[in-house]
Amino acid sequence: MVKFLDIYAAIGFVENPFGVFALRPDAQGERLMVGRDEDIQTVAQRLHKHGKITCLDGHVGVGKTSLVNVAAYKCFTAYLAGETPQLLIPSLTSYQLKKDGNVDQFCQEVFQGVAQTLLKFASNLSHFDLPEGLSLPQLDAWLNSPVVQHLNGQAGGGLSVGLAGLASVSASGGLSESSQVNQSAGFSQSGFETLVRRWLDEIFAVQGNGGVVCIIDNVELLETGAAARRMLEALRDKLFNVNGLRWVFCGANGVIHSLASSPRLTAFLSAPLEVSNIHSSSLTELIKARLTEFSTNPEKAETDLPIEIDDLKDLYLLVNSNLRDLLSLADAFCEYCGNTRQPLSSREKRARFEKWLHKATYDKYQALQSRISEKAWAVLDIAMSRQFNGTFGVGDYNSFNSNSTVAFEQTTFSKWIRDLVKLGLLSKSIDDGQADDDGFNRDVFSVTANGALVHYARRKKSESYSAAPQGDWMRRVHHQS
Ligand SMILES: Nc1ncnc2c1ncn2[C@@H]1O[C@H](COP(=O)(O)OP(=O)(O)OP(=O)(O)O)[C@@H](O)[C@H]1O
Ligand SMILES: [Mg+2]
CATH class of the missing domain: 1.10.10.10 (Winged helix-like DNA-binding domain superfamily/Winged helix DNA-binding domain)
Incomplete structure (x- = not known):
């Protein structure tokens, strides 16, 4: 019989503390984000600027997507707290330009994602401590919009109905008659897009009073920089001027700078924010935030973890301060340690780490030399x-x-x-x-x-x-x- 061992569960963690996914736009993402106060401030400020696309450039895995997600989430909660007049809603998904991707397909993906975001965030609002009697124009328009009301009614008070439910709402009847359900299989993409656009117009009735923050991520992954530029130029008039959407471009290694040379895009782009590596002096706090978040016994978490924080710091320097590489190697090391139910002493931990490092460096080099x-x-x-x-x-x-x-x-x-x-x-x-x-x-x-x-x-x-x-x-x- 195959035995599955969850090394993290064995040491009292509810989740892998070295997960490599971008931090999400939610309260947990906010708790895990460390060392980016100034950048968050800058991004939040740029997101507030109607008509400009916020651009971020920085090495792969440095934390661009996490930064935008958490900054957008902070903007969202700031609105709910009455600290900003703009309602910014972070998108649940980010979008990537695909090789051989087609413009219409991309738009379809975006409008579906926006609809999902609006529904999901509306349904999540009950988790927030909203000030008593809070009435904010965009928020009211959103929560009282016929689509949300319709789904609310259908789901018996809950808002958990997903996109399938929304897609069945009649486009031809308009939002005010949205309780009428369109059962025809021919419900077209353009009808859906019109519906979402109207919804956005309703929530963000005054241009410039907010929007859903949508990220086009990993622009550098498109086969060529020139192709990325062409694709984004083609999207310009279809997506970047839609009322109620705020756009962010993230890319690595200068690709964002090369976009600025496009006469069709340049006026839309803000000067790229260079996202640099998190300073190693923030690393202890960063790791501790994860231990606190994911351990069932945060006081013992550092002791139970098979690696010393100082060794993680060294590993960070070794991989050129690349956060994703660090997290992924830390995970590989924990896996190598296997089941360490008995907490190890610092010396034992270090000895294991040295042994693993030797394998991961010398032995590998020897094999390739x-x-x-x-x-x-x-x-x-x-x-x-x-x-x-x-x-x-x-x-x-x-x-x-x-x-x-x-x-x-x-x-x-x-x-x-x-x-x-x-x-x-x-x-x-x-x-x-x-x-x-x-x-x-x-x-x-x-x-x-x-x-x-x-x-x-x-x-x-x-x-x-x-x-x-x-x-x-x-x-x-x-x-x-
Ligand atoms: N400020 C931070 N505090 C804590 N963890 C972070 C921070 N920034 C990023 N991370 C973590 O680092 C990893 C990489 O982050 P992210 O995916 O945001 O990078 P990226 O620059 O968008 O990468 P890519 O170029 O591949 O898209 C993720 O595991 C994320 O959780
Ligand atoms: Mg990213």
């Missing part, structure tokens, strides 16, 4: 240097050469990069598609978590290390260095 050339390894070294912090473009070739103890030739530079990609040590994060003859010029690459671990082993071995010397962070990262 001979599979690519020393020059390819040198590319990894420079990519991880302070100058690039794990992300670089092929156009950075010249500065690679000037920071290296080995010489690269331009013709083979892209081959070394491809080798590292094949081994999973680098990933291509932007394929600009406008490359020059060498086929690479505007592409952007990032060192993966595995790449960072293997690089660490190289750096510790140091005999074949290729980047020019640059400070003592290694000593901080590893106690035995």
